[in-house]
Amino acid sequence: MRILIAVLLSVCSVAASAAEIVAGPMPGHSTMRQVKVWVQTDEPALVQLRYRADEGEDWLTSEPEATNSEKANTATVLATGLEPGLHYEYEVLVDDVVQPAEHTQRFVTQPLWQWREDPPDFRFALGSCAYINQPEYDRPGEPYGGDYRIFDAIADAEPAFMLWLGDNVYYREADWNSKSGMYARFSHTRGHEALSRLVTGTHHYATWDDHDFGPNNSDRGYAMREAALEVFNAFWANPDFSAAGTGGVTNYFEWHDVGFFLLDNRYFRQANYRVSGDRTILGEDQVEWLIDALKTSNASFKFVVMGGQFLNSAESSESYINLAPGERRELLDRIEAERIPGVVFLTGDRHHSVLLKMDRYRTYPLHEWTVSPLTAGSHNPGDEAMQYDVDGSLYTERNFGMIEVTGPRNERVASLILHNSDGEEVWRGEIRQQDLQP
The missing domain is CATH 3.60.21.70 (Alkaline phosphatase D (PhoD))
Structure with a gap:
C-alpha cells in the first residue's frame, strides 16, 4: 500500500512539474512542402508537432526541438512532408504530452498553381x-x-x-x-x-x-x-x-x-x-x-x-x-x-x-x-x-x-x-x- 501511494505521489509530482506552453503556438513561414511553427514553454522541454490534413488520416510528427532557458524557452518547429494547398490541423506535444488548445490550431501550405491556373486571390x-x-x-x-x-x-x-x-x-x-x-x-x-x-x-x-x-x-x-x-x-x-x-x-x-x-x-x-x-x-x-x-x-x-x-x-x-x-x-x-x-x-x-x-x-x-x-x-x-x-x-x-x-x-x-x-x-x-x- 505504501509503495502504491509513493508511486501515485511521484506521478502527481511529475505531472505538476511538467512544462507548459505560455505563448503560441504561432504559424510562421509557409511553403508548399513545409511550415514553421513557433512556441514558447514555461521551462526547458522537448517540443514536437503532430499534424494531419484531414480528420481520419494518420498523424505526421515533426522532429523534436528543445527549448532552453538561454533563449527564453522558445523554439521553432518544422513541419515537413506536407502537400501543397492544404489546411492542416495540428497539436503541440511538450515532453510527449499533448497540450490543450485554447484556440483553433491550423496552418496552411501554399498551392501549386503555376502552369495550371490563375494565381489564387x-x-x-x-x-x-x-x-x-x-x-x-x-x-x-x-x-x-x-x-x-x-x-x-x-x-x-x-x-x-x-x-x-x-x-x-x-x-x-x-x-x-x-x-x-x-x-x-x-x-x-x-x-x-x-x-x-x-x-x-x-x-x-x-x-x-x-x-x-x-x-x-x-x-x-x-x-x-x-x-x-x-x-x-x-x-x-x-x-x-x-x-x-x-x-x-x-x-x-x-x-x-x-x-x-x-x-x-x-x-x-x-x-x-x-x-x-x-x-x-x-x-x-x-x-x-x-x-x-x-x-x-x-x-x-x-x-x-x-x-x-x-x-x-x-x-x-x-x-x-x-x-x-x-x-x-x-x-x-x-x-x-x-x-x-x-x-x-x-x-x-x-x-x-x-x-x-x-x-x-x-x-x-x-x-x-x-x-x-x-x-x-x-x-x-x-x-x-x-x-x-x-x-x-x-x-x-x-x-x-x-x-x-x-x-x-x-x-x-x-x-x-x-x-x-x-x-x-x-x-x-x-x-x-x-x-x-x-
Whole structure:
C-alpha cells in the first residue's frame, strides 16, 4: 500500500512539474512542402508537432526541438512532408504530452498553381508599433499603449497572414542593455492574452525597426545589435534571416504570385547625424541584394517592406531623404534603370497611416503605404512636407491595414483597406498591376 501511494505521489509530482506552453503556438513561414511553427514553454522541454490534413488520416510528427532557458524557452518547429494547398490541423506535444488548445490550431501550405491556373486571390493584414503596457517599466503618467481589441479585430478578418512592419515590441530602458532584458520584453508582449487568438490563428512574418532592435533611433553602433538579432530570430518563424549574406534580418518570401522583400533599416545604418563617411541606411550589400532580387522576381506585385518610410520628402528627423539622400536617390534610379515592374513600398514607424504616390517621368508611379500604429500612441504629422501623400489617405488614430490581391494573371489588383481598432473600414485605395509597368 505504501509503495502504491509513493508511486501515485511521484506521478502527481511529475505531472505538476511538467512544462507548459505560455505563448503560441504561432504559424510562421509557409511553403508548399513545409511550415514553421513557433512556441514558447514555461521551462526547458522537448517540443514536437503532430499534424494531419484531414480528420481520419494518420498523424505526421515533426522532429523534436528543445527549448532552453538561454533563449527564453522558445523554439521553432518544422513541419515537413506536407502537400501543397492544404489546411492542416495540428497539436503541440511538450515532453510527449499533448497540450490543450485554447484556440483553433491550423496552418496552411501554399498551392501549386503555376502552369495550371490563375494565381489564387488572398488577403493579408499589416501594421506596426504594437505597445503593450507594463506599468513597472513604463514612463510615469498616462499609459502609452491601448485599444488591444485591435488584435481580435485582425483575427476576425481572417487574413492569410499578418505582416509586422517593425516596432513589434517596445524595448524600455530596463531592457536594451542586456540580452535577458530583451528576452523578457518579447516574452511579455508575445504572452499577452490580447494577442493569443491572432498569434495562434494565422501565419506571421516580421521585420524590425528601432524599438524592437534597441534604443530609440538606434543604428549599427548599438553595442547589443548581435544580441538583438538573436532575440528577434528566437521570436519570429520567418524564412532564414540574412538574405543579403552579411547579417541583419533581411529576407524574402512569396505568397502565391506576390513577392515580399523584407529589409533591415537598423543593423547596417550609420549613426543618424554623422558628418563623415558614407550616409547609409540599408548599406551597400543590402542594396545590391535588393536590386538583384527585384530584377530576378516575376512577382505581380513586389512589396518592399521596411520599418521606416522611404518616399517621404520631409527633410527632417529620421526620414530617408534627410539621413541618406544619396542612397535613396540610388535606389530610385536603379529601380528605374533596371525597368523593374510592380514595386510598392510597405512601411511603418510614423504613428499615422498614409498612402504616398511619387509620379516619375516616363515610367510608372511608386507607391508607399505606411500603416501605423497598432496599439502605441498616434501622431498627427500636421504641416510636415509630404508632397506625395494621396488626398484622404491620412489617418491619425490606431489602425491596421488589409491588402486584398485579386484578379486573373497579369491583371492583378491590390486593394488597400484601412481599419480602425474595432475593425471598421476607414479608408480604401487601389493599385493595379497593369499600372506598374515601366
